[in-house]
Amino acid sequence: MAEFTVSFDGFGPVQVPGGTLLTEAAVRAGVQIAQPCGGQGRCGRCAVQILNGGVRRRSTLRLSVADVAAGYALACQAVVEGDAQVSVPAQETLERTLTTDRTAAEVTAPAGYDPQCDQTIRRLFLTLPPPSLDDQRDDWSRLQTAVRAQTGMENLQISLPLLRQIGSVLREGEWRVTAVIDVGEPPGGYETSGRLVTLLPGHTEIPLFGLAIDIGTTTVSVWLVDLIGGEVLAQAAEYNRQIRCGEDVISRVIYASKNNGQAELRQLVLQSINTLIERVVQKGSSRLQVAGEQVVKATIVGNSIMMHLLLGIPAESIRLSPFVTAVNHPPVFTAAEIGLDIHPAGTVICLPGVASYVGADITAGALSSGLDDALAVSLFMDIGTNGEIVLGGRDWLVTCACSAGPAFEGAGVQDGMRATRGAIEEVWIDGRTAEPTWRVIGNDKPRGLCGSGLISLLAELFLTGVIDKGGHLNQHLNTKRIRQGENGWEYVVAWANETWHGRDITITHVDIDNLIRAKAAVYAGMAVLAESVGVPLDSVEQVLIGGSFGKYINVEKGIQIGLLPDKPWENFKFLGNTAVLGAYYALLSQTAQQRISDIAARMTYIELSADNSFYEAFTSALFLPHTEMVRFPSVVQEMAVHGETSDFFGKIGCLKGESYVHHR
Amino acid sequence: MAEFTVSFDGFGPVQVPGGTLLTEAAVRAGVQIAQPCGGQGRCGRCAVQILNGGVRRRSTLRLSVADVAAGYALACQAVVEGDAQVSVPAQETLERTLTTDRTAAEVTAPAGYDPQCDQTIRRLFLTLPPPSLDDQRDDWSRLQTAVRAQTGMENLQISLPLLRQIGSVLREGEWRVTAVIDVGEPPGGYETSGRLVTLLPGHTEIPLFGLAIDIGTTTVSVWLVDLIGGEVLAQAAEYNRQIRCGEDVISRVIYASKNNGQAELRQLVLQSINTLIERVVQKGSSRLQVAGEQVVKATIVGNSIMMHLLLGIPAESIRLSPFVTAVNHPPVFTAAEIGLDIHPAGTVICLPGVASYVGADITAGALSSGLDDALAVSLFMDIGTNGEIVLGGRDWLVTCACSAGPAFEGAGVQDGMRATRGAIEEVWIDGRTAEPTWRVIGNDKPRGLCGSGLISLLAELFLTGVIDKGGHLNQHLNTKRIRQGENGWEYVVAWANETWHGRDITITHVDIDNLIRAKAAVYAGMAVLAESVGVPLDSVEQVLIGGSFGKYINVEKGIQIGLLPDKPWENFKFLGNTAVLGAYYALLSQTAQQRISDIAARMTYIELSADNSFYEAFTSALFLPHTEMVRFPSVVQEMAVHGETSDFFGKIGCLKGESYVHHR
Helix, strand or coil, X not given: CCEEEEEECCCCCEEEECCXXXXXXXXXXXXXXXXXXXXXXXXXXXXXXXXXXXEEECXXXXXXXXXXXXXXXXXXXXXXXXXXXXXXXXXXXXXXXXXXXXXXXXXXXXXXXXXXXXXXXXXXXXXXXXXXXXXXXCHXXXXXXXXXXXXXXXXXXCCHHHHCCHHHHHHHCCXXXXXXXXXXXXXXXXCCEEEEEEEEECCCCCCCEEEEEEECCCEEEEEXXXXXXXXXXEEEXXXXXXXXXXXXXXXXHHHHCCCCHHHHHHHHHHHHHHHHHHHHHHHHHCCCCCCHHHEEEEEEEECHHHHHHHHCCCCXXXXXXXXXXXXXXXXXXXXXXXXXXXXXCCEEEECCCCECCECHHHHHHHHHXXXXXXXXXXXXXXXXXXXXXXXXXXXXXXXXXXXXHHHHHCCCCCCECCCCCCEXXXXXXXXXXXXXXXXXXHXXXXXXXXXXXXXXXXXXXXXXXXECCCCCEECCCCCCCEEEECCEEEEEEEXXXXXXXXXXXXXXXXXXXXXHHXXXXXXXHHHHHHHHCCCCHHHCCXXXXXXXXXHHCCHHHHHHCCCCCCCCHXXXXXXXXXXXXXXXXXXXXXXXXXXXXXXXXXXXECCHHHCHHHHHHHHHCCCCCCCCHHHCHHHHHXXXXXXXXXXXXXXXXXXXXXXXXXXX | CCEEXXXXXXXXXXXXXXXXXXXXXXXXXXXXXXXXXXXXXXXXXXXXXXXXXXXXXXXXXXXXXXXXXXXXXXXXXXXXXXXXXXXXXXXXXCCCCCCCCCCHHHCCCCCCCCCCCCCCEEEEEEECCCCEXXXXXXXXXXXXXXXXXXXXXXXXXXXXXXXXXXXXXXXXXXXXEEEXXXXXXXXXXXXXXXXXXXXXXXXXXXXXXXXXXXXXXXEEEEEEEECCCCCEEEEEEEECHHHHHCCCHHHHHHHHCCCCHHHHHHHHHHHHHHHHHHHHHHHHHCCCXXXXXXXEEEEEEEXXXXXXXHHCCCCHXXXXXXXXXXXXXXXXXXXXXXXXXXXXXXXXXXXXXXXXXXXXXXXXXXXXXXXXXXCCCEEEEEECCCEEEEEECCCCEEEEEECCHHHHXXXXXXXXXXXXXXXXXXXXXXCCCCCEEEEEHHHCCCCEXXXXXXXXXXXXXXXXXXXXCCCCEECCCCCCCEEEECCEXXXXXXXXXXXXXXXXXXXXXXXXXXXXXXXXXXXXXXXXXXXXXXXXXXXXXXXXXXXXXXXXXXXXXXXXXXXXXXXXHHHEEEEECHHHHXXXXXXXCHHHHHHHHHHHHHEEECCHHHCHHHHHHHHHCCCCCCCCHHHCHHHHHHHHHHHHHCCCHHHHHHHCCCCECCCC
């Protein structure tokens, strides 16, 4: 096959065969090009400028005619057919200003935590009889006998690398050693079997540490924990470095199935985790002597796709009907096998998930939120990049996943962004003038709208009659903010002269439609779950909201758009990152770990795509707040209040179907 | 530190710091220099010629004045102190003409071998229900359920690399798969737990293979075995490539403790094994379709030091009092962990040894020789590079190791050599003229004397009165064959014009002394064992001789020099390589494997260096055949016969202490 030379500005040229995608050529050249949609040509973020040469555009869906005229092409859709010179626009760099939602000081070990009984990692001080001509037992038998004498443990396992070291450690310690043993991995049952993790010379009160790790689609969080004391010593979080290969899980699975994608995604998330490990170990060192070698255990949670990508297990079957994972409950591995930069023999427990779209983040959250022990019917929601819902309590649990899409994380919305500096997080609209005011994260000039800003905006637009219950913009309002834009009708939230980038910030009718579909999917999921167990959604006594999104959401607005069930505020509990908290509990206590396994085993998963009632429930929810207004009495009341104060609210009924924009 | 340039002829120069040994510099330059004594300056085989430059000789013990004048230095004792140019004499290359002692056709599987019951490797044909929207179990649970349904196995283990593959294998096989499972590794007990070794699409009657591996200090043997049928398909053997780092185990331990020696020795023995694996797989392919991936199990035997070096475990403690190993019974590892070129998840069982100098070769031999099941008091000997002896039977077993040294393998003897082409393997001496005749392996011109030749020569020298019972040469004999050589008195076995290399082949008084010490150590070992259990050595009803050495030994001569107990021929059984045969039985049958573990557990090891009676027994045995002639009635009889026919035999008594050479 013919080879061509492609050069990217600032990087040495590479030789590639004809037919190679520009994104692949970029990888070879060492150039990073973001592909939020996973290289499907859907997001337009990988646009590059072809300065000259033979590149064929397979798709230009996301490019304007002017862009194409200026030489732009989507790198993921551009095929090399000759020598080419390519200019790569500066890539959007992610701000690394994330903090975890719960400070270390706010977390306390479970009451009565006893490392001698709850913790699977044990530290034993052993004194062995030295060998002599009358006692020539081998080092390994001698050590096993000492462990058996102190613990009754019949079956102690050892790795080959450690077996190579025990002789010198025993002699260095003059037959007094400290053994770190993991007793937590049956078979054989607790206490009858264990695995030697490390052996140290002398009797040393070495502190031992563990990590609770949450791999979110967007954010990776790591907590450093003192395994003996139970305290959280340090926390760190950063964006999942896989983001540049796809913002949502499906894009990543697609990316993984191409070329070397599987290995690349595994390396990226390992880089995220290992960077965070380095950071928490550094932070922890200021309080206590922590070395990476002393970190001997980790628990990991994440959705099923994150778990597969971490383990390097193909996840393609998750994406395609009938949507099954390769593994819901991975075996326990060592840190070296997985690639974590802690003690290589450290125990790594990937907590169990339930199904393709209900992962260990949810089972861990069901524990840490108290759902699995609740006496009253409770609803647990984790609305992040995906939306998972669990209904139930101590006696039963049903769960489903709604393909909410990443709209609430700011993706799939023209001016959407993550909840970082410059994001509009709350909006108020004047019912008389349709003029908005907003609050921006960091008190900066606005750059876009984050999830809570979008919910707030949608609720305000609805309550003030700027959109109707179908989400259609009222073109007849006397305001310049409603206008026909490049992508159809839109509402201008901020004028160019007010914004950080000097461009208008708008919400388009497509954005509104996406948001309504997302909230409808979530609400329909809840409705189907309730119906499946014959319980009215009304009977839910508490709503437990996990995920960072939950932290910022305004319940009132959430109810107004029909995302959350219409309950009094006091019935909502915002729990922040319940996933990492569950991982933390499992890290400390084998009982908690077992409880999460039990949760995974007893949760009934309802596959919405196979559920006939779901489509109906979804269709009914495609209105603000819902077709059946009786489900949202507080919103009806609020609308009445607005109706009194707004001079055009009354028109909604008569204008509907005439002047509202129908965009489907 | 100052750096110097050292160049070896034919190789590029290397930079080394001052003080570096020439052997280390050679390694860096990629030059192979044999070090049979492990770099202790004892053997003289690493002599190199310093063409010019700054090299200081730490020891010249093994070099003549003329050698030193000609620029020779021992590479293991020469320190770089300036730039130097070195010439390396052509290295003695080992002949690779070894064959195993027992042809494949001569080996039969144990009677009634039933792979479904005896073999730990099982092949299961599974048909799984395909996933659907109504059955979304994950692939791994689905597979575990199918295995459980067919076998009742509760706990199935899987490695991460295999977990990555099961999804695609299940789909490729359209949910019909063949699982290869190892059920042989408790904890959990047989049949309740197992480990998935590999998974193949479809129901395939794939043949599965295993290897029985014997790592001798001198020779490595590998058998390829059909795990289902039980047949030996191919055999191969070659010299252990570690030989160039030391001929005996002690030299290797010393070599391992220096610089990168541990890793180097591990790589060398792995090269030997993997070369042999390649060879047996090729041989086996002619009879059956064999691929390396189908080889899923191996059992390994060898002395304790070979086992430590294979596993990369430091063996220094074996060499030093109180002589303990790091591990006698290594855990089961996978082929990938150990470095064998078979299926990476293949099970590798290193069979258990008893002590530093009684390894798995002996426990396996105690099984395959039938010793552990013998009703009569039996003696099992494996005289190779080391000498191990086991006394006992079904009810009790005692064992010891005699530091026989490698004299019987031709090392430590001036004209000694291995039993290959050109080795004198048998000698007869005319009692009247002291003239020898001999038989040479391969009917070639003689190059030296192998073990059986040395024993034969020693017996003949003694019976004909050329040496006395103390091993002293009779200088008064009327023969040119007894003369004063460079290393003292010697007997010329072959004249220069008769030999392959044109040099005389002689046996010196030092050689004779070494041989007597070696045989005395073996005999004293037997005597101490018998004494330890209060059984006269006379009561031994059968002598089981293992090891390749045993195959060639002439029992009569062995008795005449006092190496073997004085028993009728029919009480001796020559069993060849009992170690590899035991490994073969353990490879096929978990009962045999367990029996070897039981043997290791119930053998009482007697440490001769801590045993007061040993020194006495050894001293008594430092005569031909023994101080107490009553122990060797047949030899007394033979001497009487010779006394009648020999004209000088009668002088022995009167000459002793006068004209015999006293060399100690």
